[in-house]
Amino acid sequence: MLDTNFAADVVIMEEGTELLRRLGEGHRPTFTSCCPAWINFAETHYPEILPHLSSTKSPQQVLGILAKTWLPEKMNLDASRIRVISLMPCTAKKDEAVRAQLRHGEVPEIDVVLTVREFVRLLRREGVDFAAIEPSVFDNPYMSDSSGAGVIFGTTGGVMEAAVRTMYHAINGTELEPVELQALRGFDGVRSATLDLGGAIGTVKVAMAHGLKPTRQIVEAVLAGTADFDFIEIMACPGGCVDGGGTLRSKKAYLPHALKRRETLFGIDRARPRRQSHANPQVQALYRDFLERPYSEKAHYLLHTWYQDRRRVMTRTVQDIWNDITMSTKVY
Numbered sequence: 046m047l048d049t050n051f052a053a054d055v056v057i058m059e060e061g062t063e064l065l066r067r068l069g070e071g072h073r074p075t076f077t078s079c080c081p082a083w084i085n086f087a088e089t090h091y092p093e094i095l096p097h098l099s100s101t102k103s104p105q106q107v108l109g110i111l112a113k114t115w116l117p118e119k120m121n122l123d124a125s126r127i128r129v130i131s132l133m134p135c136t137a138k139k140d141e142a143v144r145a146q147l148r149h150g151e152v153p154e155i156d157v158v159l160t161v162r163e164f165v166r167l168l169r170r171e172g173v174d175f176a177a178i179e180p181s182v183f184d185n186p187y188m189s190d191s192s193g194a195g196v197i198f199g200t201t202g203g204v205m206e207a208a209v210r211t212m213y214h215a216i217n218g219t220e221l222e223p224v225e226l227q228a229l230r231g232f233d234g235v236r237s238a239t240l241d242l243g244g245a246i247g248t249v250k251v252a253m254a255h256g257l258k259p260t261r262q263i264v265e266a267v268l269a270g271t272a273d274f275d276f277i278e279i280m281a282c283p284g285g286c287v288d289g290g291g292t293l294r295s296k297k298a299y300l301p302h303a304l305k306r307r308e309t310l311f312g313i314d315r316a317r318p319r320r321q322s323h324a325n326p327q328v329q330a331l332y333r334d335f336l337e338r339p340y341s342e343k344a345h346y347l348l349h350t351w352y353q354d355r356r357r358v359m360t361r362t363v364q365d366i367w368n369d370i371t372m373s374t375k376v377y
């Protein structure tokens with residue numbers, strides 16, 4: 046049993062380094078890339094925005110590739126016998142797992158994706174009473190520990206907050222105080238804040254959007270040149286992954302339900318002994334023993350990806366479609 050929150054910490058190491066690099070090269074804004082529904086949306090509706098996307102893979106894919114490269118090396122396992130079954134709050138992760146560019150040679154990084162709802166059905170079918178199971182710790186010593194930053198990755202604004210904690214440390218060599226960034230924690234569809242990262246970077250402007258309507262709003266503002274941001278976090282599901290499309294959700298009391306789950310994540314973060322991704326000892330070991338450093342050549346090869354323009358070309362005119370409709374409903 047591995048923990049995707051460990052991979053979220055690794056994503057923060059890569060994405061935080063990438064964001065600072067791109068900023069240093071004058072590229073702004075940079076969008077986060079951890080949400081596959083957002084990636085699909087950008088590729089099919091706004092391909093002009095693709096050069097602004099971070100190339101860092103999502104936590105699911107980072108976990109998959111490391112489970113098939115780093116883990117067998119560490120545990121002396123036969124890599125060809127490893128299958129990764131991903132348990133996710135997200136239906137878009139199924140589609141992500143079969144993307145052609147997310148394979149390691151001929152081998153998919155992730156073999157099977159089960160949503161939380163599917164997992165619950167499986168447990169019921171097998172007669173497992175989840176509530177009666179004794180909680181226990183993860184049994185893997187290499188890919189199971191996570192920081193508070195990795196945990197809040199699952200809520201809107203959490204990726205930005207986790208990245209800022211690590212970017213601040215990379216720039217200044219000290220930890221951000223206070224560690225919680227209340228300025229990023231609202232729940233409006235689009236939110237923005239100005240933060241001082243210190244050092245040579247100084248002040249940055251960040252924004253967060255959750256849900257596709259707010260996402261469309263911010264993307265169109267960037268394309269029109271009316272948005273002035275350095276980093277933008279996007280999550281396709283309102284509330285973020287913690288209330289993702291593959292979870293058990295309340296349709297009647299959406300907002301209180303989503304906010305309650307979000308508070309749970311913030312509570313876990315507060316209780317963690319380490320609240321920054323770079324402080325996670327398993328992440329430190331990964332870079333020391335395998336990847337060398339964030340954004341190294343090896344890290345780039347294994348943990349980064351690319352996107353493509355998939356906008357559907359409209360070959361049929363509105364008149365063609367209208368003709369089809371009227372023909373199919375014609376009464377003779």
Ligand code: SF4
Binds near residue numbers: 082137286
């Ligand atoms: S925000 Fe929703 S679609 Fe995006 S990764 Fe999270 S659960 Fe999946």
